Amino acid sequence: xxxxxxxxxxxxxxxxxxxxxxxxxxxxxxxxxxxxxxxxxxxxxxxxxxxxxxxxxxxxxxxxxxxxxxxxxxxxxxxxxxxxxxxxxxxxxxxxxxxxxxxxxxxxxxxxxxxxxxxxxxxxxxxxxxxxxxxxxxxxxxxxxxxxxxxxxxxxxxxxxxxxxxxxxxxxxxxxxxxxxxxxxxxxxxxxxxxxxxxxxxxxxxxxxxxxxxxxxxxxxxxxxxxxxxxxxxxxxxxxxxxxxxxxxxxxxxxxxxxxxxxxxxxxxxxxxxxxxxxxxxxxxxxxxxxxxxxxxxxxxxxxxxxxxxxxxxxxxxxxxxxxxxxxxxxxxxxxxxxxxxxxxxxxxxxxxxxxxxxxxxxxxxxxxxxxxxxxxxxxxxxxxxxxxxxxxxxxxxxxxxxxxxxxxxxxxxxxxxxxxxxxxxxxxxxxxxxxxxxxxxxxxxxxxxxxxxxxxxxxxxxxxxxxxxxxxxxxxxxxxxxxxxxxxxxxxxxxxxxxxxxxxxxxxxxxxxxxxxxxxxxxxxxxxxxxxxxxxxxxxxxxxxxxxx
Amino acid sequence: xxxxxxxxxxxxxxxxxxxxxxxxxxxxxxxxxxxxxxxxxxxxxxxxxxxxxxxxxxxxxxxxxxxxxxxxxxxxxxxxxxxxxxxxxxxx
Numbered sequence: 336x337x338x339x340x341x342x343x344x345x346x347x348x349x350x351x352x353x354x355x356x357x358x359x360x361x362x363x364x365x366x367x368x369x370x371x372x373x374x375x376x377x378x379x380x381x382x383x384x385x386x387x388x389x390x391x392x393x394x395x396x397x398x399x400x401x402x403x404x405x406x407x408x409x410x411x412x413x414x415x416x417x418x419x420x421x422x423x424x425x426x427x428x429x430x431x432x433x434x435x436x437x438x439x440x441x442x443x444x445x446x447x448x449x450x451x452x453x454x455x456x457x458x459x460x461x462x463x464x465x466x467x468x469x470x471x472x473x474x475x476x477x478x479x480x481x482x483x484x485x486x487x488x489x490x491x492x493x494x495x496x497x498x499x500x501x502x503x504x505x506x507x508x509x510x511x512x513x514x515x516x517x518x519x520x521x522x523x524x525x526x527x528x529x530x531x532x533x534x535x536x537x538x539x540x541x542x543x544x545x546x547x548x549x550x551x552x553x554x555x556x557x558x559x560x561x562x563x564x565x566x567x568x569x570x571x572x573x574x575x576x577x578x579x580x581x582x583x584x585x586x587x588x589x590x591x592x593x594x595x596x597x598x599x600x601x602x603x604x605x606x607x608x609x610x611x612x613x614x615x616x617x618x619x620x621x622x623x624x625x626x627x628x629x630x631x632x633x634x635x636x637x638x639x640x641x642x643x644x645x646x647x648x649x650x651x652x653x654x655x656x657x658x659x660x661x662x663x664x665x666x667x668x669x670x671x672x673x674x675x676x677x678x679x680x681x682x683x684x685x686x687x688x689x690x691x692x693x694x695x696x697x698x699x700x701x702x703x704x705x706x707x708x709x710x711x712x713x714x715x716x717x718x719x720x721x722x723x724x725x726x727x728x729x730x731x732x733x734x735x736x737x738x739x740x741x742x743x744x745x746x747x748x749x750x751x752x753x754x755x756x757x758x759x760x761x762x763x764x765x766x767x768x769x770x771x772x773x774x775x776x777x778x779x780x781x782x783x784x785x786x787x788x789x790x791x792x793x794x795x796x797x798x799x800x801x802x803x804x805x806x807x808x809x810x811x812x813x814x815x816x817x818x819x820x821x822x823x824x825x826x827x828x829x830x831x832x833x834x835x836x837x838x839x840x841x842x843x844x845x846x847x848x849x850x851x852x853x854x855x856x857x858x859x860x861x862x863x864x865x866x867x868x869x870x871x872x873x874x875x876x877x878x879x880x881x882x883x884x885x
Numbered sequence: 886x887x888x889x890x891x892x893x894x895x896x897x898x899x900x901x902x903x904x905x906x907x908x909x910x911x912x913x914x915x916x917x918x919x920x921x922x923x924x925x926x927x928x929x930x931x932x933x934x935x936x937x938x939x940x941x942x943x944x945x946x947x948x949x950x951x952x953x954x955x956x957x958x959x960x961x962x963x964x965x966x967x968x969x970x971x972x973x974x975x976x977x
Contacts, residue, residue, distance in 0.1 A: 401905065405904075408905060408908060408933045409933055412932050413929055414928075414929055415934060447937060447938060453897055453898070453900050454937060457900075
């Protein structure tokens with residue numbers, strides 16, 4: 336190891352090896368008073384606007400260009416200037432301008448937040464301008480926040496808004512100090528096939544490094560590595576990829592037990608991708624995209640068109656359609672869902688059926704029409720189910736439209752514990768491990784401070800899955816997994832040992848999981864899983880799995 | 886003063902591209918053009934933040950008012966109405 340070379344280790348959440356210039360996204364908190372005048376703020380906004388205008392010319396991606404252009408217009412917005420005039424004296428320095436500056440932006444942010452939907456997404460654009468202005472006013476370089484060249488991104492933590500804002504086509508790898516395997520960063524990286532490591536602890540030390548090598552499989556990060564090490568790991572990765580590519584055919588264990596490997600998809604592009612990555616079908620077809628930012632529910636024929644497209648992509652294969660999974664956490668204007676204190680616990684998923692029977696039954700009708708017109712093996716399932724009464728409602732409705740394979744998601748502890756009663760009503764079930772984890776642990780999965788709690792490796796969560804899995808086995812019903820857990824090869828093996836029969840994941844994870852499962856027998860999975868549920872905590876569970884399975 | 890009430894055609898509403906294009910055109914005229922919900926066109930149309938904060942969705946109406954003293958006021962109004970009634974998402 337070179338003298339200035341440094342190694343960090345975190346949790347590898349998206350496999351692959353990547354090397355590139357380091358782009359550290361620092362988010363200083365600006366804890367010291369900032370003494371400025373109104374004129375200086377206006378000059379600062381002008382610098383920010385000019386910077387953004389320059390950036391928008393450099394960016395090649397159209398979508399990013401538009402966003403940055405809009406941001407530069409906001410930095411020059413006459414009403415923003417007017418607002419500043421009401422908060423600051425016409426001349427002279429204010430001893431600490433921080434709160435007033437924040438207030439000037441807050442009014443605009445609040446009104447966009449109130450509108451919701453697409454409009455609320457712009458709040459992060461305004462926040463970025465605010466952040467840039469603070470950089471300028473404190474003489475910090477502002478070239479860091481926007482990504483305009485290929486690089487590996489590092490940060491203390493990345494919010495969904497920040498990742499959404501990033502020009503991901505330039506991002507070759509990501510690593511963050513905080514977060515777990517189900518964190519937003521991990522999900523985004525996996526979905527795009529970008530190598531990523533989370534939870535690598537202190538990233539402050541890295542801000543002085545210039546290049547970085549990350550291994551999203553082992554979780555190792557090398558700062559300013561020697562070129563020999565880079566070559567070695569890249570070569571190793573290439574060989575591993577070759578080995579994975581050589582594994583042909585369907586997903587199965589060493590003893591030939593078949594494990595269906597399916598992909599999660601939300602649109603046509605995902606489905607095409609899934610196909611090329613060797614998915615045996617779609618295990619979770621998210622239908623929300625069609626509804627987002629619509630003033631009225633999409634018509635039955637619009638829906639039939641979209642569903643048919645996806646069904647055609649997977650001709651004669653299995654496609655599991657999940658009915659609308661929206662609610663106050665993913666608000667849709669036409670549903671008029673009230674603002675809730677606890678959206679994750681509110682009217683979402685199948686619970687929408689209470690007040691929006693037409694929206695849901697129109698969707699099921701559209702699915703059934705698209706099914707009749709295709710040769711696809713279409714299965715349908717409802718999200719966010721608690722009770723047998725809800726199961727019966729859904730099953731009855733779906734069957735009344737002639738749908739053959741009807742199931743539900745198991746993503747609440749209520750459903751997992753009562754899985755025997757639920758299986759008696761349905762053809763299959765699918766574990767939504769992200770939500771199941773959040774509900775078992777009673778920890779918001781969007782809150783990065785709680786990322787240690789929202790980890791599916793917690794024995795409490797695995798025991799919950801064990802209950803559902805044992806009923807699935809006993810009653811001989813298929814039990815899938817469509818949460819992030821399915822794309823973690825080790826965890827996937829444990830889930831199989833607990834009674835899971837199929838896995839649905841981001842397309843990029845399929846080869847990885849397929850390769851790993853082909854090295855294990857069912858007996859081994861069952862044996863290890865039964866030991867793992869007896870662990871006391873998630874660290875112990877993960878370590879035991881690593882030792883026993885790799 | 887020349888004014889008109891029009892329905893927003895873009896499927897994302899008066900947001901993103903449509904809003905930017907509209908505001909850019911307003912800024913170019915250098916005129917004190919106002920925008921708002923019908924009957925209440927009191928906001929500065931040269932302010933992207935104000936236009937966004939209206940939260941106008943697809944199919945909803947806005948009113949645009951161009952000052953009298955502007956040369957070619959009618960022409961300017963026509964131009965702006967055309968932008969609002971174009972669905973930029975389809976063109977793309």
